Every structure is written in structure tokens, then in C-alpha cells.
Amino acid sequence: MPPAAVALLRVLIRRPGHVVSRAELLRALPGGRHKPHAVDSAISRLRATIGDPRLVQTVVKRGYRLTADD
Numbered sequence: 001m002p003p004a005a006v007a008l009l010r011v012l013i014r015r016p017g018h019v020v021s022r023a024e025l026l027r028a029l030p031g032g033r034h035k036p037h038a039v040d041s042a043i044s045r046l047r048a049t050i051g052d053p054r055l056v057q058t059v060v061k062r063g064y065r066l067t068a069d070d
Contacts, residue, residue, distance in 0.1 A: 004042035017068030
């Protein structure tokens with residue numbers, strides 16, 4: 001799994017079911033300064049790697065969340 005995807009997964013796992021803002025995810029990316037699109041790219045790679053894109057949901061204009069089992 002690419003390092004950026006791992007970094008975002010770590011943030012999302014800490015708060016399953018809760019929306020994590022794109023700004024917070026951007027700060028979590030390794031390597032310093034990134035453009036906001038870097039979050040979208042890393043989320044896309046994360047979804048492809050875990051094999052079930054439904055596990056990471058997009059919350060329009062708010063961020064992303066890891067689905068939580070009830």
C-alpha cells in the first residue's frame with residue numbers, strides 16, 4: 001500500500017464513522033506540502049488497495065469517513 005494511503009487510513013481508523021476533513025487528511029500526508037488534490041489521489045489508491053471502495057465514503061463538501069459496522 002502506498003505511504004500516502006497508509007497515512008490516510010491511520011487517520012480514518014482513529015475515528016471510524018466520523019467525517020474527517022480534507023484539510024486534516026492533507027496534513028496527515030507524508031512528505032510535507034501537498035496540493036488538495038493529493039488527498040483525492042491517495043483516497044483513490046486506498047480504495048483500490050482495500051478492494052471495497054464502499055469502506056471509505058466521500059461526504060460531499062466535508063471530507064471522508066471510514067464506514068463503521070453497527
